[in-house]
Amino acid sequence: MWEECLSEILRHLEGTYPQEGCGVILRAGLEGPWRVQPLPNAYDRHHAADPVRFPRTSRTAYLFEPRDWLALLKEADARGESVECVFHSHVNGIADFSTEDRAQALASGQPLLPGVSYLVVAVVAGRASEARLFRWVEGEFRDRPVTFLP
16 A cells, blocks of 8 residues: 555655655556655745745745656656655644645645545654545545554
């Protein structure tokens, strides 16, 4: 299962502290291996260019660089992989799917990435403290805790 990837995800998210880290988990087919792909958080670059449209910073928001995201999707397609999960951290906060997270994951009340789950990891003082997995079920995001040893 994708939980095998959790230690790699936690290392990445702790390593990006005090900024939010982000990335995706990919899978080759229905039974193939899982792959973690960290992505740079491009929010600060976009904030610097347009602080009105991007009013936050990478300490409180994440954004995949569109070119990196497109390149990853093309590479995944060529490898027969699909995006299974988007992950990111909340710095010195809780592992909740925030109002902003929900807004970024939906368009007209429907998931932008159908079938994709969202893993949110709280990173407090540089250490992962809790994680929750959010999935779209019957018209809403529902969550469950993800167990790991901090």
